[in-house]
Amino acid sequence: MIFIDAAKGKYPFFLNEALRMSKAGTLIIADNVLYKGYVMSDYNKHKQRTAVRNLREYIKIALENPRLESKILEVGDGLCISKCLY
Helix, strand or coil, X not given: CEEECCCHHHHHHHHHHHHHHXXXXXXXXXEXXXXXXXXXXXXXXXXXXXXXXXXXXXXXXXXXXXXXXXXXXXXXXXXXXXXXXX
16 A cells, blocks of 8 residues: 655656556555645636646546546545556
């Protein structure tokens, strides 16, 4: 299991590193992926723009990568749970 709870602007990098270290069955859990609801809204204020953009990218990669089976849970600030398939 790999747990990601770090700089929001670097989540895509951390996901790539997690995938590099993963094998079939590895769980990758990322905390705060919805970031106060900003990620799912049209939020575009300068202060959090990079974090929001990169969290959106993280979610896109997690949901579209054929190596992962992912779900987004809308609890707290959001949780992405991904299972590595191979």
